[in-house]
Every structure is written in C-alpha cells, then in structure tokens.
Amino acid sequence: GVTTRNGANYYSKAVIVATGTYLGGRVYIGEVNYQSGPEGMSPSLLLSDSIKNKGIHLRRMKTGTPARVHKDSIDYSKMEIQPGDKEIVPFSFLNMEKKYDIDQVPCYLTYTTDAAHQIIRDNLGRSPMFSGYIEGVGPRYCPSIEDKVVKFSNRDKHQVFIEPEGLSTKEMYIQGVSSSLPEEVQIQIYKRIDGLENVEFMRTAYAIEYDSIDPTxxxxxxxxxxxxxxxxxxxxxxxSGYEEAAAQGLMAGINASLNIQGKEPFIIDRSEGYIGVLIDDLVTKGTDEPYRMMTSRAEYRLTLRQDNADLRLTKKGYELGLVTQERYDLTIKKEELINKELMRLKKIIITPTEKTNNMLLELKSSPLKNAVSLYELIKRPEISYESSLIFDPDREALLKEIRLQVETQIKYEGYIKKQMIQIEQFKRLENRALDINIDYSKVKGLSNEALQKLTKIKPESVGQASRISGVSPSDINVLLIYLEQRRRGASLV
Ligand SMILES: Cc1cc2nc3c(=O)[nH]c(=O)nc-3n(C[C@H](O)[C@H](O)[C@H](O)COP(=O)(O)OP(=O)(O)OC[C@H]3O[C@@H](n4cnc5c(N)ncnc54)[C@H](O)[C@@H]3O)c2cc1C
Structure with missing residues (x-):
C-alpha cells in the first residue's frame, strides 16, 4: 500500500506509481529555478527517497512548454491560416457514422526571424540548459527554441504554430517556441516572430526537470x-506524451488487476498494437531521453493501422471484461460484413467483352484479355471500390468504414500477406518464453556483452532477447540451443 506524508495508510494489493513530471519536479526559467510540479502544482518530493530506498535508481529528465499569449495581441494578417480538417474523423469507432458540423477555430503558421535567433545566441549563457544547471535530458522531438537555434544553426527561421487553448479562453499556445530562457529574454524573442510584434504574455515558457526510473x-x-x-x-x-502515458496507465491497471486475481499478465506484442511497441521498446531497450511514440518505431506499420484498431483490439478488451457486449457485437458484425463483401467481390467475374472493356476505358484502365474477378480488378491503382460500382450495379450500400476496410484489404493484399509472414516468424520467437530467472552464466557460448545485457534485462521471450542491443543473432542461436538442451534434459528426467 501507500503511506502519505501525513502518515495515513492506504492498504492495497498492488500499487501503480504514475508521478508524471511531479516527482522531484524543478521548474527553470532563466536564472530562476524552484521545486514545483507543472503549472505551479505542488511537486512530489518525498516519494523519490522511498523509491530509492527500494534500490531503484532514479535519473533526471526534462521537458518544457512555450508561453501562452493573449489572443488579441496577435497580428494574424502576417500569418498563414491553418484550418482544421475538412472532414472530421472521430476518435471512437462508435461515432464513425456521425456527422459533425462544428465551427472549428483555425490555427496559424508563422516563423521565427534572424533577429529572434540573434537574441537567443546573445543570451545562451542565461539558459539553464546551456549553462549546465539542468542535468536532465530533454525530448529530442520537441526541442526548445534555443536548442533548435544551436543544433540547426544553418536555418534562418523555424516554424511556429499559433494554437487556441480552447473556445472559452483568450490564451494561445505558441507551438515550437518552448524555452527556459529568462522571461524578459523570452518576450524579446517572441516579439521578433512575424505577427507577434505586440504580443502580450499570459504565462511564461519554462522547462521542468523530474525524476524517472530506468524502465528496463x-x-x-x-x-x-x-x-x-x-x-x-x-x-x-x-x-513523454499524453498517449504514451495513457497507454501505459491502461496496461499497468489491467495487469495489476490480473495479478491480484492470480491470472496471467496481459501483453500486447509489437505486431498487435502500438502499445506493444511502446512498452517493449521501454522495457527492452530502455531510454536515455524522454521517449515519444512514433509510427516509425513500429516494424509492422502496414498491419498497425488506425483504421483497423477496433478489429485488432476489441476482442482482447472484451476477453478482459473491458469492452461492453454491445461494442463487441458491433465489431464482430463489422468483421463479418467486411469478409462477406470480400468473398462476394471474388465471386463476381468480369469477362473481356466490348462493353466491359469500354467501361474500363472510361475509368482510364487498360482493357481485359482474360476474365478476372472484380476483387482483382479493384487492385488496379486507377480503380477504386467506389468506381468499380459500374461493374456491380446491384451492390448493397455499405457503411463507409466497411467500404474503407474492403478497399484497403484488397489494394494492399500483397504487402499485407508479406507482413503476415514476417509476423508469423516474429511470433515464433516471441512465443518461446524465457524464465526471467535463467542463469545466463550457464549458457555456454554467449558473448560477454550478451551475457551482461541478458542478465540485466531478464527478457521474457527469445523474441524480446533478440531486440536487446548487444545481443547478436549468434547469441540467439546459442540461447535456442541451450533451451533445446534444457527441454531434452527435462524430458529425459
Ligand atoms: C509543461 C508540459 C507540457 C507538455 N506538453 C505536452 C504536449 O503538448 N503533448 C503531449 O503529448 N504531452 C505533453 N506533455 C507531457 C505530458 O503531460 C505527460 O507525458 C503526461 O501527462 C504524463 O502522464 P502521467 O500520467 O505519467 O503523469 P501526469 O499526467 O503528470 O500525472 C501525474 C499525477 O500524479 C500526481 N502525483 C505525483 N506525485 C504524487 C504523489 N507523491 N502523491 C500523490 N499524487 C502525486 C500528480 O498530482 C498528477 O495528478 C507536457 C508536459 C509538461 C510538463
């Protein structure tokens, strides 16, 4: 359980620590720095020691945020308007067919200037990041403006997006200009951004440093x-990031609950969801800087699509008791409709008659020499599921999300099949479980580096072992031979 600073005890069978940027939080604004959570919230100062007392090493990381400025102090005429999406795609699959007619508030795009960069260069000595006060490592993919000016010194400008904080506030978020320089320097920099000449600050930009663990x-x-x-x-x-945190919170919550019930843990692997990629990267490779989830980190991107997230994960959620019967039934129905339509299209045969070849010409597609199924015809880049309706006039009108799946699965069939073969190979190693208590010093033939890394990381599968940096394919072969010998030894006993 948990004991609070006041001595109150909360008894529980499992504890999930999710302290965000509050743990040992320290805010930096130029020469000023003080213990704090984000946005002036109270930091968590005692917990670090009790974590360290458990023998868990903590290290410092940092992140930051730009200033919030007054909406009416901006000259939008000097900026490019960035309207919202023309077609709003809802987050939930349950809302796919809903129509949204919302008055969207636009963002604006502007740029930093040479004059702004000069002020940054002149004041670098006052930045706690460059003067060495901040020891924590910041996120590579959301650097501060001073970081960008130093690292990309050949650039004479950087993009700045002006984003409304909400409908009921005058605060605007100045995306791309986070900083830990002193407030008066920040104001000078912002005033040299096109359209922000008369800008009024509502909240200052700052950096925040906090404690984190080594996730391995x-x-x-x-x-x-x-x-x-x-x-x-x-x-x-x-x-670092909202989705990254939410995904882990969900998985830790599920697994804490399963643990208490004495059940097997619930793992999403790298081929099943981005959650799997995120957690596997963190616990297998660790990270020296705030880790952000990017699609490029996934090797099975063709399968891990946002449009098929419901088809990939709803069943798993249902089995855990986290998805309602109604939602589960809808997904099963959707899957059935997709498969039924794919089968139907395979059965429609288009023969090379004058009429069909003329229709193909109309679609700017080459004439047929042999009969093909409509399914095969839709694979042609110039023919879409929609435009193929001329060959299939009695087609039943299907929901857009089903049409989209049908078209995607047909068009990318070849690539998806190839990826499924890779996933099968991946699963073979992934399903070879490793006991986390294996004494790797008994595995003869491992390189020294592999021995050290395997002993430290304690992988839970051969697949996970193969992704540890420093563990080579030949180490994996040695490990497989060892497992085979152990299996035979065990079966002899
Ligand atoms: C200034 C700033 C700007 C950011 N901007 C973005 C952004 O634009 N986009 C993005 O994706 N991410 C952004 N992030 C990152 C994002 O906010 C975090 O990655 C995410 O919120 C982390 O979630 P979490 O659940 O780990 O922790 P948090 O959301 O920080 O939640 C931690 C919670 O734990 C509580 N807590 C901590 N210690 C204790 C304790 N000892 N006792 C009791 N309660 C405690 C805190 O009060 C808080 O409620 C930003 C972060 C900061 C600091």
Missing part, C-alpha cells in the same frame, strides 16, 4: 521485476 527494471506487464505488485506507468518510465 520492469516486466512487459509494467510490474517491477523483483518487487511483486509494484507497477510503474507514464512519464516516470522515461516516456
């Missing part, structure tokens, strides 16, 4: 490898 001490369930029922999730695991 965790299992894939996000439970500590040695301390049972202690879980970690979110920023404390070295990630």
């Amino acid at each position: 001490i965790l299992k894939r369930s996000l439970e500590h490898k040695e301390i049972q029922n202690l879980f970690f999730a979110g920023q404390i695991n070295g990630s």
